[in-house]
Amino acid sequence: xxxxxxxxxxxxxxxxxxxxxxxxxxxxxxxxxxxxxxxxxxxxxxxxxxxxxxxxxxxxxxxxxxxxxxxxxxxxxxxxxxxxxxxxxxxxxxxxxxxxxxxxxxxxxxxxxxxxxxxxxxxxxxxxxxxxxxxxxxxxxxxxxxxxxxxxxxxxxxxxxxxxxxxxxxxxxxxxxxxxxxxxxxxxxxxxxxxxxxxxxxxxxxxxxxxxxxxxxxxxxxxxxxxxxxxxxxxxxxxxxxxxxxxxxxxxxxxxxx
Numbered sequence: 001x002x003x004x005x006x007x008x009x010x011x012x013x014x015x016x017x018x019x020x021x022x023x024x025x026x027x028x029x030x031x032x033x034x035x036x037x038x039x040x041x042x043x044x045x046x047x048x049x050x051x052x053x054x055x056x057x058x059x060x061x062x063x064x065x066x067x068x069x070x071x072x073x074x075x076x077x078x079x080x081x082x083x084x085x086x087x088x089x090x091x092x093x094x095x096x097x098x099x100x101x102x103x104x105x106x107x108x109x110x111x112x113x114x115x116x117x118x119x120x121x122x123x124x125x126x127x128x129x130x131x132x133x134x135x136x137x138x139x140x141x142x143x144x145x146x147x148x149x150x151x152x153x154x155x156x157x158x159x160x161x162x163x164x165x166x167x168x169x170x171x172x173x174x175x176x177x178x179x180x181x182x183x184x185x186x187x188x189x190x191x192x193x194x195x196x197x198x199x200x201x202x203x204x205x206x207x208x209x210x211x212x213x214x215x216x217x218x219x220x221x222x223x224x225x226x227x228x229x230x231x232x233x234x235x236x237x238x239x240x241x242x243x244x245x246x247x248x249x250x251x252x253x254x255x256x257x258x
Contacts, residue, residue, distance in 0.1 A: 002027040002203055003048070003079075003171055008057030008067075010040075010047055010227075017043045018054065019227040025171060025220075030197050031205045032214045034238075035224035036247060041207045042084060044224065045173050049081050050074040062170070075104045080164035081173035084207075086156045088148045094159050095144040098131040101166030134162040137200075138192060154185045161192070165200065172196065174206040178213050186210065190217050215239065223247065 003025040010018040017040050025031050033041050046052040048059060050071040059067040061077050069077070080101070089097050135141040138158045143151060148159050157177060164172050174193070178186050190213060196202050208214050214221065214235070221238040223231040225247040231238055238244050 001025070002029075002062060003205075004058075004060045005044075005048070006058040008044075008047060008054045008059060010043055010052060010054040017227050018047065021057070021224075021227070021229055023222055023229060025203055025205050027170070027203055028197060028201060029203050029219055030193065030217055031203070031220040031222070032218040033205065033207050033222050033224060034209075034211070034214055039224045040227040041224055042175060043227075045081060045175055045207065048074070049079060049173065072104060075167050075169075078168075078170035079173065080167040080169035080171070082157075082160040082164055082175055082177060084175045084179065086153070086160055088156060088159060090147075090149045092148060093145050094135065094140060094148045094151070095128075095131055097148045097159055098134055098162045098166050099127050101134075101163040102127045102130055102168075104167055130166055130168075131162075134165045137165065137195075138162045139188075153180050154182075157181070157189075158192075161196075165196070165202070169202055171203045171205065174204065174208075176207055176209065178208055178210045186213055189213070193217050 001024045005021055005023040008018055008021040009016065021044065023044070033044065035041055043052060047054050050066070050069050050073065053068045057067070058065065061079060064077060066074055066077055089100065132141060132144070135144060138161050140155055140158050140162060143155065148156060151159065161174070161177070178189055181189060193204055193206070194217065197204055218235050221233065221235060222229055223238060223244050230243045230247060231241045
C-alpha cells in the first residue's frame, strides 16, 4: 500500500471530525474520496499532508510514518496536492508558479544563489526544464510568461496541477478539481487524470462532488460520512451500496427531483 491510514482520529474543540478512519491508496491507482458536505474529506487531505495533526492513529507513506510531519516534509516524501480554492502566487507568472513546485527538490542553498556557482546554475536550468515539461503535459506551456491569476479559471486549475506535478510526486491529491469547470473542461480533466497515472506513474486521489466524473475515472472509491468511512469498493459496488445512496447519492437524487 502506497498510502496507509489506520484508526485516524481528528478532533477540534471536542468535536470529532475524523473518527477511526482506515484508508489506503495503492501505488499507481486512481481513487476517489466522496461524501456529503461536512463529511470530513478535506480534513482527511489536510491530515495526510500535515496541515492538521490528528490526535490518534497512524499515517504511513511508502512504509514511512508521516503523521504530524510538516507539510513541506510530506511533499518531500512524495505527496503533492491541489486545493478546493485555487491558490496561486498572484504576482508570479505561470512559469514561476510551476517552478515553485520544485522548491522541495532544490539543494544549492543560499551560498549557491548568492555566488552563482556552477551547481546553482545547473540546478536552475533543471528546474526550468521540469517546469516546462509539466506545463506542456497539462497543456499550458504557451501561457508560461502570463501572470497566472490573469488566466481563465480552468487554466488556473491546470497551473495548480502542473505545480503539483513539478514536486515529482508518487501520489497527487486533487481537492475538487472539477469545481467551476464546464462540460468540455471536465472531459479534458478526466483524460488528464488518466494520463497522470498512465504516463507519469503517479497515483491519484481526488475529492469530487461530480459523481459522473468520479464514476468515469475511479478504480477505487471510499465514502466518508460524519467522519467515518461507510463504504469502499469499485464504482459499481459503491454506486449500489444502500448506505451510500442514503448518505450521498440519495441526497443528490432528491435535489435533482426538486
